[in-house]
Amino acid sequence: MAVIGKGAARVAAPYLFIGPALLGLALFKLYPIGVGLTASFFDYEAISGRKSWIGLANYRELFADPLFWRACWNTFLFNAVVTPLQVALALALAVLVNRRLPGIAVFRSIFFVPAVISLVVASIVWDLMYNPDSGLVNAVLAAMGLPPQPFLTSARQAMGAVIAMVTWKGVGYWMVIFLAGLQAIPAVYREAAVIDGAPAWSYFWRVTLPLLMRTIVFVVVADTAINFLLFAPIYIMTQGGPSDATTVLMFEVYRNAFVYFRLGYASAVSTILLVVMLVVVFVQFRLLRARFEY
Amino acid sequence: MSAHRGVLRIALLYGALVAVALASALPFLWALGASLRENAAIFRDIRPLSLWTFVPRAPTLDGFAYIFGVDRFHRYMANSLFVGLAVTGLGLLVNSLAGFGFARFRFPGREPLFVAVLVTFMVPLEIIVIPLYIVVRGFGWVDSYWALIVPAVADAFSIFLLRQFFQEIPQELVDAARIDGCGWFGIYWRIALPLVKPALVTASLLAFIRQWDAFFWPLVATSSPEYTVVQVALSKYITEFVTFWSYLLAAVVSASAPVLVLYFLLQRYYVQGISTTGLRG
Numbered sequence: 040m041a042v043i044g045k046g047a048a049r050v051a052a053p054y055l056f057i058g059p060a061l062l063g064l065a066l067f068k069l070y071p072i073g074v075g076l077t078a079s080f081f082d083y084e085a086i087s088g089r090k091s092w093i094g095l096a097n098y099r100e101l102f103a104d105p106l107f108w109r110a111c112w113n114t115f116l117f118n119a120v121v122t123p124l125q126v127a128l129a130l131a132l133a134v135l136v137n138r139r140l141p142g143i144a145v146f147r148s149i150f151f152v153p154a155v156i157s158l159v160v161a162s163i164v165w166d167l168m169y170n171p172d173s174g175l176v177n178a179v180l181a182a183m184g185l186p187p188q189p190f191l192t193s194a195r196q197a198m199g200a201v202i203a204m205v206t207w208k209g210v211g212y213w214m215v216i217f218l219a220g221l222q223a224i225p226a227v228y229r230e231a232a233v234i235d236g237a238p239a240w241s242y243f244w245r246v247t248l249p250l251l252m253r254t255i256v257f258v259v260v261a262d263t264a265i266n267f268l269l270f271a272p273i274y275i276m277t278q279g280g281p282s283d284a285t286t287v288l289m290f291e292v293y294r295n296a297f298v299y300f301r302l303g304y305a306s307a308v309s310t311i312l313l314v315v316m317l318v319v320v321f322v323q324f325r326l327l328r329a330r331f332e333y
Numbered sequence: 334m335s336a337h338r339g340v341l342r343i344a345l346l347y348g349a350l351v352a353v354a355l356a357s358a359l360p361f362l363w364a365l366g367a368s369l370r371e372n373a374a375i376f377r378d379i380r381p382l383s384l385w386t387f388v389p390r391a392p393t394l395d396g397f398a399y400i401f402g403v404d405r406f407h408r409y410m411a412n413s414l415f416v417g418l419a420v421t422g423l424g425l426l427v428n429s430l431a432g433f434g435f436a437r438f439r440f441p442g443r444e445p446l447f448v449a450v451l452v453t454f455m456v457p458l459e460i461i462v463i464p465l466y467i468v469v470r471g472f473g474w475v476d477s478y479w480a481l482i483v484p485a486v487a488d489a490f491s492i493f494l495l496r497q498f499f500q501e502i503p504q505e506l507v508d509a510a511r512i513d514g515c516g517w518f519g520i521y522w523r524i525a526l527p528l529v530k531p532a533l534v535t536a537s538l539l540a541f542i543r544q545w546d547a548f549f550w551p552l553v554a555t556s557s558p559e560y561t562v563v564q565v566a567l568s569k570y571i572t573e574f575v576t577f578w579s580y581l582l583a584a585v586v587s588a589s590a591p592v593l594v595l596y597f598l599l600q601r602y603y604v605q606g607i608s609t610t611g612l613r614g
Contacts, residue, residue, distance in 0.1 A: 052517050053443075056434030059427045061446065063487025067465060068453035074464035083467075135349065148600060149354045155596045155603075156361060156589045157546040159564040163571050163585055164364045167578065173376035175363050175386070182382035211357065212607065219608030268459040271548050275568055289459060296463050297553050306463050313460050 079310045083302035090303070097307035106283065107291065107308070113198065114267065114287045114312075118319075121202050122262050125209045129258070130251075132210060133217035134243070147218075154212035162275035165204040166191070169276075194284040197277055201285055205272060209265075213258050220254030221247070256327050260320050267316045288312045361589070363387055368396055368582035375578045396583030406584055408558070409566035410591075416481045416562060417544035421537045423486045429533065431487075432495030433521045437507065454489035459549060466553055480554040481562065485544065491536040498532040499525055535606035538599060545592055563588045 079097050081090040101107050136147050153161065168175040169190040177187040190200040224247065232242045248255075270289045273279060279286035279294070288308060296305035367375050369392040378385040400406040435447055458465070465484060466475075474480040502525055510520050526533070548564040555561060561569075567588055574580045596603055 050440075053434045053438035053440040056438070056517075056521070057431045057446065060431035060487040060492060061450075063427065063483070064450060064453050064489065066468065067484035067487070068456070068461065068489075069449060071461040071464035071468055072452070072456050074467065075461050078464055078467075132353065135346070135353075140343075140346070143350075146350045146354055148597070150357050151596075151604070152357055152361060152593075154607075155592055157548070157564055157592070159546075159548050159567050160585050160589050161360075163567060163581065164360050166571065167367075167582075168360060168363070170376070173379055175360070175379060178380045178382050178386060181380055207356070207360075215604055215607050264457060268457055270459065271568075275571060292459075292463075293549075293553075296466075302463050302467070309460050309463065313456075 075306060075309065078303055079307035081303045083306075093303070097304050100304065101307050101311070106286065109283050110286045110288045110291045110308075111315075113283075113285060114289075114315075116198060117202060117269075117287055118263065118266050121205055121209075121266050122259065124202070124206050125213060125262055125266075126255070126259055128206065128210045129213035130217050130255075132214045133221055134247075136214070137218055137221045150214060151211040153208050153210070154215075158208065158271040159275060161204065161208045162272045165200075165207075165272075166276045169200055169204075191276055192281065194281045197281060197284045201272055201276060204276070205266070205269065209262070213262060216258055217251070217254060220251050224250050252327065256324065259323055259327065263319055263323065264316060267312065267319075288315075359387075364582050364585055368579065368586045369393060370579060371395055372577055372579040375582070396579035397587070399577075399580050400583050400587065404580075405558075406566065406587060409561050409563045410587065412560060413545055413563040414591075416478065416547075417541045419478075419482045420485045420544050421541045423482070424488055424491060424540050425533060425537055427486055428488055428491035428536070429495050429526065429529075430521070431492045433499050433525055435492070436496045436499035437502075437520075437525075450489045450492055454493065462550060462553060465550075469554060474554075476555050476557055476560055478560060481547075481551055481560065484550075485547075488540065491540060494536050495529060495532055498529040502528055531602070534599075535602050538595070538602050539606045542592060542595070542603075 080092060080094055082093045082096070083090045132150060136143055136150065171177060171187060171189050171192055174190070176190065180187060189196055191197050228246050228250070229242075232246060237245075268289050269287070270293060273285055273287055273290045274293070277285040279290050289312065292305050292309045292312065295301045295308060363386070366387045366389055370377075370389040371391070371393050372395070374389070374391070378390070380386075431450075435443065435450075469475060469480045469484065472479070474483070506524060507520055510524055515523070546564060547562065548568070551562045551565050552568070555565070567584055570581050570584050
């Protein structure tokens, strides 16, 4: 029943609605994605913007660079610890606060505070808290009778310190998503389990976890993507040091592109980062699906 | 016996809750207390751990006086506010138009175009920051508000979220309006938009906070103090004020206050928005 507009106007209507957004996405997302996929085959002169095709030269140089391999190892180490840690803690917290208890809403709000403040703020505050002589963390350790630690000033501890801070920052955020998933599980299951006298632990393994699988897959994949691309804490707390102990791939991308102005080379690093990330996400999908398919 | 065990369980539960709450809140409470100290006293009472670790003995606003009086931290906050409001406002219009278009029309190319939108959702900014920089430089926008605002307006997440809500509007309502002679824009503006208000609030809140927290792109896209946004200013403070912790902490607290206030006021929308993203699984 076409009451409005005729012919051309009616055909054009939907495109007028989606046009502005699509133009923006095409220019600032899709085109850069396309360029990003090819930029690593060029030698970019950052100042003039001139570029010349050099094939795989950026990649050859990259694979010969020990710092690149160091960054790969650090990225792997960081992710292998931080993502499982965050997901496990977030799930545990979500289960903990998913009960009717007096004051539970207040606890939920407080647990979410680290997710509300910015990553930059969190990095600065923790940088001060990690100060070996006068930081809060060593004060807490001292109160517990433990010896003070060097944290960010030690090549052996810096990565662990970054991991602890990032975990602290991220857990509340994923907790909220798990909480939404938990609350979508119908109460009938819980009641049936109580009547059967099933212990809480087996209820969690046999009912909650399988029903929560979609949420878990989402959190694992999204968390992996975010952690692979983490930049601010490294930039603010360590600048990749001490002695490259915390140089991750994302920091290498930044340093090559905007400190050394080697855009093509930096593109090669970010292409590799993207490929590795996609492979990891793909493997995660396969593993998690296979484990819990009935 | 079993009542006894019940009490013990509840006590353990609250013990765990309090421990996590302390771990969550203490870093920021310490920063808040320390921002009210004189610079020389920032770390004075940190050991042994006591109430005075967190509460300043002689509170002062020196740190705030410096960053707002001598330096111009309010300028950086105003930049973030301006960029955030501009992106949110323009984004609200552009993305809701697109969401409506995808939800209420059937037209050639709809599916592939929507897939294109989703692709941009999945490739994170960090990965395309170099080519994006090249595009923005092509427009001559490096180091300007344009570089901060324009690329952020069209946003796949908002389009996706709003499309879901527009789809739920009953077709009869749309048909009735069309019979009354209402044009498509009128239907969008007068009927659809008011009906999806909760989604609009959620999408804007998340968009504004994303801009307020933005760091990587503003760091590479701008360099002069006129266009420095709050997170970039903070990251510069940590090297500039390497021994002036009271300035640094006053800046940290000032930069966080707006978001924290917003969070506690609009908690419902904020948390709803976050958990909606989780339902995509």
